[in-house]
Amino acid sequence: MFDSRYVRVFxxxxxxxxxxxxxxNLGYTQPAISQQMKALERSVGTPLFMRVGRRLRLTDAGEVLARHASGILGAISAAQQQMTAITRLKSGRVRVYAFPSASATLIPTAVASIKSRHPGIRIELIDAEPPDSVEAxxxxxCDITLAFTYDAPSEQPESDDLYTISLLDDPLIVLLPKGHPLARRRSVELAQLAEERWIAGCVRCRSHFIESCATAGFEPHIDFTTDDNLAVQSLVAAGTGIAVMPSMVRSFISHPKVVSRPVLPADSRTVAAYTLSGHQKIPVTRLMMEALQxxxxxxRGE
Structure with a gap:
């Protein structure tokens, strides 16, 4: 391996x-040039020049390096330019895994902010639920994962290898059809809904919901299970069941025949952005994390 600076002098x-x-031309002394060429010859293990009278002539090895020198220097220059563009956020790519309600709320605002200032940044978005997204x-x-957790210790990802930014607490609400007897209440006790038919969501949400119902003293009758937030609201509107959902969902999908009420006892999930420890120093990753915050x-209205 030889020093690219020596190749430039060569x-x-x-x-x-x-x-x-x-x-x-380079602003060096002649002895400095001679020393650098000797160092280059030592690194390649063979002479590159020979003197014929007062003229320099290239050896066979020198001829080979001369043919490749401009390509080597061009490749180095191109790499430097591309790395500079990434460092200065003129280009680059960030891959984000996010659960659907975050993709519909936090991601568009963050992406719009980045694109308005750094149009050369490419953002790839993939829908994924935790804990699979954290393992990905x-x-x-991916470079960044948006995930949510409830209070259960088993849901908290091991953090030794992760850099985490807590983004917000997302309160849980109950979705009721407009004609439901409890729809006029300002809030609804979970225990009051023990005899209802239910629509449940993703695996993590469903597991937490079942645990909450057990704490409230009943086992829920779950008739439908779907990760599609629009489908959940449509099923509620049709009177086929009710659902507990995070309030983030109602911020971007709001069925006209569905009402939402705070559920008691108050409950929420915590939304956070994760990247691998040390990766928050990568310019494009840091930019995306800041935009998500x-x-x-x-x-939250701050």
């Missing part, structure tokens, strides 16, 4: 035909 010596001319981050399938602040 290329100038070949172009000008002498150490002295290369030294003048650890596998290197600002989007969460805006959503």
């Amino acid at each position: 290329d100038e010596v070949v172009r000008t035909g002498s150490f002295a001319a290369a030294a003048r 981050l650890r596998r290197g399938d 600002l989007a969460a602040d805006k959503m």
Whole structure:
């Protein structure tokens, strides 16, 4: 392996035909040029120049390096330019895994903010629920994961290898058809809904819901299970069941025949952004994490 600085000097010596001319053009002394060429020859293990009278002539190895020198320097220059563009956020890519309600609320605000200032940044978004999305981050399938947790210790991801930003607390609400007897209440006790038919969501949400019902003293009758938030509201509107959902969902989908009420005892999930420890220093990752924090602040009205 040889130093690219020596290759640049070598290329100038070949172009000008002498150490002295290369030294003048590069602002070095002639002995400095001579020392660098000796160092280059040591690194490649063979002489690159021979003297014929007062002229320099390339050896066979020197001829090979001369043919490749401009390509080597061009590739280095291109790499430097591309890395500079990434560092200055003129280009780059960030891959984000997010659960659907975050994709519909936090992500659009964050992406719009980034694109308005850094149009060259490419953002890839994939829908994924936790804990699978956190494991995808650890596998290197994405750069950032948006995930939610409830209070159960088993749901909290091991954090030694993760850099985490808590974004917001997302209160749970109960969705009722407009004609439901409890629809006029300002809030609804979960225990009051023990005899209802239910529509449940994703695995993590469904598990937490069942645990909450057990605490309230009943086992829910779950007739439908779907991750589709619009489908949940449509089923509620049709009178086929009721549902407990995070309030984020109602911020972007609001069926006209469905009402939402706070559920008691008050409950919520915590939404956070994760990246691998140390990766928050990568410019495009740091930019996205900051944009998500600002989007969460805006959503909370701060």
